[in-house]
Amino acid sequence: MTKANTALTGTDVLTPTRAATPTAATPPVLSALGLLTLLLGAALPMIDFFIVNVALPTIDHDLHAGPALLEMVAAGYGVAYAVLLVLGGRLGDMVGRRRLFLLGTALFALTSLACGLAPDAWTLVGARVAQGAASALMLPQVLATIHATTSGAKRGRALGLYGATGGIAAVAGQVLGGWLVAADLLGTGWRSIFLVNVPVAAAAILLALRSVPETRSANPSRIDAKGTALLGATLLALLVPLMEGHAVGWPLWCWLLLAATPFVGAAFWLVERRGERTGGDPLIPPTLLANHGMRSGLRVALFFFTGFGGFMFVIAVALQQGLRLGPVAAGTALVPMASAYFAASLLAPRLVTRYGRRVVTTGLSLQGIGVLVVVATVLQGGWPHLGAFDFLPGMLVLGFGQGLAMTTLFRIVLSEVPAERAGVGSGVMVTTQQSSLALGVATLGTLFLSLAGSIGMRDALAVALLAQVAGVAASVGLSVRLPRTVR
Template sequence: MLWGVNASTTTTPPLPSPASVVPRVRHLGRPRRPDPGSRPPLDPSGTPSAPGALSPLGLLTLLLGAALPMIDFFIVNVALPTIDKDLDAGPAMLEMVAAGYGVAYAVLLVLGGRLGDTVGRRRLFLIGTALFALTSLACGLAPDAWTLVVARVVQGAASALMLPQVLATIQSTTTGQRRGRALGLYGATGGIAAVLGQVAGGWLVAADIAGSGWRSIFLVNVPVAAAAIVLSLRTVPETRSPRPARVDVRGTALLAATLLTLLVPLMEGHAVGWPWWTWLLLALSPVFGAAFWRVERSAERSGGDPLLPPSLLANDGMRGGLLVALPYFTGFGGFMFVMAVALQQGMGLGPVIAGTALAPMAAAYFAASLLAPRLVNRFGRHVVTGGLVTQGLGLVAVIGTAFAAWPRLGALDLVPAMLVLGFGQGLVMGPLFRVVLSEVPADRAGVGGGVLTTTQQSSLALGVATLGTLFLSLSAAHGTLDALAVTLLVQLAVVVTAIALSVRLPRQVA
């Protein structure tokens, strides 16, 4: 049975300069007057002027909104055994509870970024946050497994509306060192939220607040989302692209088909026994991907509005950052899943202990995230490389600890290894986001943020599907310890690949 972490990722390619983009503005009927309250003043470059600058409280509000989708991606994993018992869900249905959220999230992220560029980023952030609160309530009150699955899919769609607006608003309302610090904090928020999601999930399930059991992991989102809505109305400036683009219907449909045919069979295949349709979908995924790329290239050459402008990938920072992000987030997602399954299913530990074992990693991650911006200013891309090397040493320490303490491996045994691992991860994520987004023009911030987060979320899901399936297959045949060691060694090889790719990053980061 697959009880674990699911996640997905993203990064952003270089964008064409505003001069190279032919604006297309179509008005139906009488032209509408601009609402002074709906968009901040813009200078000729498309960047909001001082009245639209992002305050520290506004940044904190956006980071709170960014944390919610990531926490909810991971928080459900430690609760899956309890959900199975309460709703009589079964393995395949449990996979859909976790995977439905992740697939909808990854598929709609780029579209969410485009819509924010057009209708207003704060407006779409508010809509997405309100929908996230409502769907969280629906998840918490779900009477059966199918209702929970549907609510989780819509919750993933709500997250896809929220998250791209955070990066786009940061890009549009900050410059220079303020932007670098904000992007570093954004990257740190994602990693810490992922770890704390599993920690908090274990504690909430065990606390059984008012007899709510697993339902509390969803119900707790409602007041937090409400607070984010109130704060954003007061502290987050409205921004949008000065050159709003039309929705790329063909590109959106082909991107959705590409991701769905890749992620659905990978995330559901193990639970349903890999029937013929899973292999058919996997075979169709590259076909849809090639068609998507051709359509996007054709749209950009003809002066249209492609969902993902291929020229974005011409930027060294974007292209190099994405190449590093893919193996990094794949390994991160796989590790979180494998540890959750190994500690709970393999060793019989409860959700509280399984979640608490990851707490030192979150603490070290937070400490490294605070240091990372200053280190990047001084050492540039070498911070990312050093963080990846430290993460690799942490993985070796986890393997060594498991063999030394088995079969009595506990949360305290893992503390030193988790500290090293978390510190390395904290030196990677924030600087990596900064590398990828540092040269994205403000007027294309929504597209860039959507591409980055799509890469992130898809890679996290890929890690769960590949490393998770490897672990589950090996554990059934050879036991938990050997399966854990082999899987972490494979992840170590993935980290080594990321280290080799990191030398292609720009030496200095803006």
């Protein structure tokens, strides 16, 4: 694996856990159509994590979901996605990446259909969890296939396109969601944000059958069933009470789950240590975390993505329920953020080779300034009579900072990981990313929703965003411990 593999500049990064050696004597070649198909598959999971946010008020109205279930609709997808990502990558190594891409895409279409037809809120939550699991089967095969079928400059261009696709999808999901809800296609309302996935996924399947070559690892890693189960239990013990506690009055079971979290987490860590000592393939190898770049990067990623996930959730709810903006206007308010992110993602690769970790620190600082500008707009701009374009200055600064930081963080950190462990290092980073996105919805989302009823939507939004700024400040401080340069 070359350095090009570790120059990953997207919001979702996962490469194979072992050297990706195709079984054929002559390595297969990825065509332009094949790359386009893989990028289409990569965009679907990230779009779907965020597309639901702008539809939450409409879902609440139609299904009488309530705040707790709304958070589970948003975060349940992310938890399943995070827990099963590395497992999905290892399964692709074993049975074939195109095969898993096709299976994951087909399951994504079916679970999207289940979401779109859900008769009640609990059914929607269950379908969203299943949709996250399908995404975890599909997504890892994208970068693994790119790695196995490209090299040199072609690989660099493919990774650059992948990074741009993932970053833009995160913000564009909410913009697209607003437009679809407002369009009310054939009277489907919010259901269209899920139903639209079905024909898109079907097209991806047909294209993949024609254009994506089959590859697999010659030495695939074994499945860490115990580690996967314990990681899932740890995340659920932490996130479920945080999401549900306020809505159900913090009953005893919430406190028991929170109290159990460190013990389940410790059991996970002991299983991983024992697995590594005995020559197994742990989900998260403890010795990998001894790597300075990985350890420092995970700390920054935890604060960064927790804040990002929380921001996208609370701003979507506040714009619609607080300012009474329609879904199109709420989505339009995020267009400057997406545009600035895209510009920064194009600029960041050139800056990082010269300035190294200072690009991350600068990006995080700009993000914090942008959030503060949004807070000032909320408090001083004439709430509740603000419009979508009143948020333009803050969104521009915020999006540009995120583009610099997000597209650079993975590249710097993974450049410190030994080449033979780059795949599992990518998996650990992405698992942290997806878990943190769900944690942001659970923490900042719960804070915002619990305060909105007592101090009002405006002040609740300001408090939640200031809490995010505190997290940004922590990530800025931690970023100075990142590796100085890209190796």
